Amino acid sequence: MYQCQKCKKQVLTCPACKYRIKDPKATLINQVAGVLVFLTIIFVSLEIKVKEETEIAMKPFRQAQEETEKKEKVKEAGPPKQAKPDSNAAKKKSNNKKSGSAGKEGDFRAGTWGTLRSEILENEKAQKLEVRNDPYNLDYLTKIGNFEVVAHYMFAQNRLTGGCYILTGQNLDGLEEIRNNNKIKVGEACPSWVKLDFSYYQNYSSPILNSIAAADQFFYEMYISLASQMGPPESTALEELENSITRNEKIESVLAYDRILVYSWTTQRSKINFYFACLDSRPYFRLEYLSLKNAEKEDNR
């Protein structure tokens, strides 16, 4: 903008053509200011976004802090009686760690992938079973909850490559009725290796796995335990059908029509397969841990 110092009037138009006069310097300053305004808007929006993300990251801590504050307030209001430390619980905890099946670091029980067969023989405390006398397998009798299960080690070139827990049940009653009612049939047909396992472990079938309800309970408790630790399975035998059929339909189909269901998870070091099958009215469960290298070979089984 131009201004006459004498008459203090602004010179806004050209005296010759009467068009508005532009000041290049002022225009340049305005342009620079415009760029800076734009940058300011960007910085402000970035700040808002970053603060939102920080808020999300800190949410659990804030909640924990709030809970702690609440607890402190409750304590101030009235001091609670101090509970005696539960010595039994502590003992149980320590016993669990010593049991050889839980709490120890290892890929399968006490063994990591690649452990020598002789080391497993030395370290495994469970009762050894003389089922197969070959260098590729070792079997032990152990417990999952109330169920006696077979812990089966698999070796290749004298080194541990996989392991599984196998649980077989008694002949189930009531399956004929399900078949007669023409219930839905899902899952794959029971493969031949299940029959082989039944023949190996026929003397170790669990006496308490003797009803459809017991099989159902064991299957779901195992499934929920695995899913709570590792999330939903990466692959399921039923795929899209998995969520569309009911729990009963799944169990009845497997038990009545000799089918097999497989749920798989992959961790950093292992592939975990949970099989639920039935053969000749006898339920079969197999929780299998395989080293990732060995998993592909076993998948082709």
Next chain:
Amino acid sequence: MKIVCDHCKNEFEACPSCGSGDIERKINFNIIFLVVVFLSCIFSAYRWYSALDSYERAQRLRRAYLKEKIESRPTLPFAK
């Protein structure tokens, strides 16, 4: 001061009203605006940088928390 019209390219030095040659450029307001905008830009950049810093700290804390949480998960009732 010589003023050049962008439209007709004529140059003139005298005030069209009084004929005086004492014309000056007045850009005080523009400069003040520029300074204010510049300062607000610097300030918002600083605030963003601080927010970024606290975001990184929060993320580190979260990662440490999650790691600890995962490691202290109860084990399955069988070996893994």
